[in-house]
Amino acid sequence: MIKQLTARFGGPMTLVVLLLLWFWLIVLVLLPQLIMIDYSFKPNLIPSQLGGPEDVYTLGNYQTLVGNDIHRTIFFKTIWSSILVTLLTLMVSYPVAYFLAQLATAKQVMLIALLLVIPYWINEILRTFSWYLILSFQGPLNALLLGMGFIDRPIRFLSGDGGVLIGMVYAYILFMVFPLYNAIESLDNNQVRAARNLGAGLIRIHWRIVIPHAKPGIATGCIMVFMLAAGSYAVPALLGSPGSRWFTQIIYNWFFEGGNWNMGAAYAFVLLILCIGFIAAIMKVFRIGLGDIGK
């Protein structure tokens, strides 16, 4: 590869490119991670103790997580809720993506894509706050439902996980719609027609033809949404009730309120492992390689 690059760009240019690449990879990506991992295996010491007899590698930080019932529960609840967010987002996005990719006219695609993207021109915090207003006890959603007679007393959307789930599905819809759209768009419409011609109904056409074809897109979307959800801070912080704390909030607390970076690093590292594990599991379930996800 270096030979090809040299042939194309000449020696000096190749060197610059490679140096920049390595700088990015080592200094900006690898090194910070390694420092955090290093932190996570050390006790939280005041500066004068650094290098002293207590400055040794230990599993203590990880043991805290394992031993702390509340933190452990929140960890597993974060996994579960993130999976739930991922599935909900998939369910909401699939029909939209299918419509855009197979049924919509060019004009409709433009319009809907624009409508999907416009909210992202606004800061995530503001977007989430707007949901806080919409979902609040005396907010417009309750007023609407009351007015239309669907409910006789307002619902507390923001207590429990409901608000967080809605906020996250909303926040990550694009990350699901676009990979799905890409995957479904490449499906030859004649396949759908052929299945229909052979007698298949709507559900079977999707189950046997469209979804298998869209698998790489579904996997990519699920991985993205799961990681964003598991690592989200703003949505649970704003829309969550005291009972629906997210693991990221605990990590935040260790860093900025507890002042214990070592503990925070250990917690963050566990979350990273979890995400990598999730990617591996999804790739296994969908039987796809890393290359398919990039598509």
Next chain:
Amino acid sequence: MDSRVHLDNISMKFGDFTAVHPLDLDIQSGEFFSFLGPSGCGKTTLLNIVSGFLEPTTGSISIGNEPMGAVPANKRPTSMIFQNLALFPLMSVAENIEFGLEVRGVSKAERRKVSDRLLELVDLPHSGQYRIDDLSGGQKQRVAIARALAVEPKVLLLDEPLSALDLKLRQHMRTELKEIQRRTEITFIYITHDQGEALTMSDRVAVMSAGRLQQVDTPIELYRKPKTAFVAEFVGENNRLPGKVVAVDGDQVLVDCGAAGQFRGQLGGQLEPGQPCGLYVRPESLKAATDQDTNRLDVSVETVNFEGAHLTLETRHAQLTSMVHVQADQRAYGGQVEQGANLSLGFKTEETVVLPEDGPLETIHD
């Protein structure tokens, strides 16, 4: 099995554009019926109407005497072979063939029997486990046929299924399609712009142009007795001499072709004396003139093409702008015709067709 297809006053409009003008058509049970026409003539639209993918603007369809108006595409007794075949690439060959049966809730063992039998029929035994991508073009073609036959349709719809194949394979598949049709006794509706395909395989052919049926006939009748100028020019090679009707005499017409002379031909449509018309003679009907010939045309040879069994000559009459194509046995003219040679051509009245000129070409927007 009654698998007649009846089209009653079917027409199709897309916005202002009329893809198919109102037409009636009866296709017999077990017939190999082709729609032949240039692209954009409305033949694919008709196929989509029969399959139920399109709702006709007017008219109704029945298959085997059952009205299809309220029957959705996935419930019709039709099965389609798509131009690009549209096999399911993520399923094996057997799964493709069995898909229609899976939909109908047929048990796995039963399905396997059917797909094995069909793979035999299309000459691909023991290949059920292969992936679609592992097959050659011709094999894919056969799988598509087997998949369409698996659901035991009354009518098989074929949308230019051979167009992606190379010439040799295409000719081979023609024979095979015809053979499969004979064995299964299913009504075949075949769409093509390739007249060779239509003429060799079909019992009857409907020639279409600009959304209208030009002529529905057996291949031989289409070739020998075209009823419109479009059919005469679209089906097979033909020479057209423009002229004016001098006299109509029973089923014969005397035509004045100006400087080229006067000729006699069969009356092919409605003609009155004085009306402009076209005189059509096939290249193989032009022979070296003999004393018996009433129709004679003197030409000079411009190009000679030796094509093995026969020669094709491009010749020109001194006063005519268009070329006259002649096809002759390679031994004709003593086996020797040279460029620049002068020939006197003769042609029989019964092999000459006189047709009125087609009206002005349909504008696309009605």
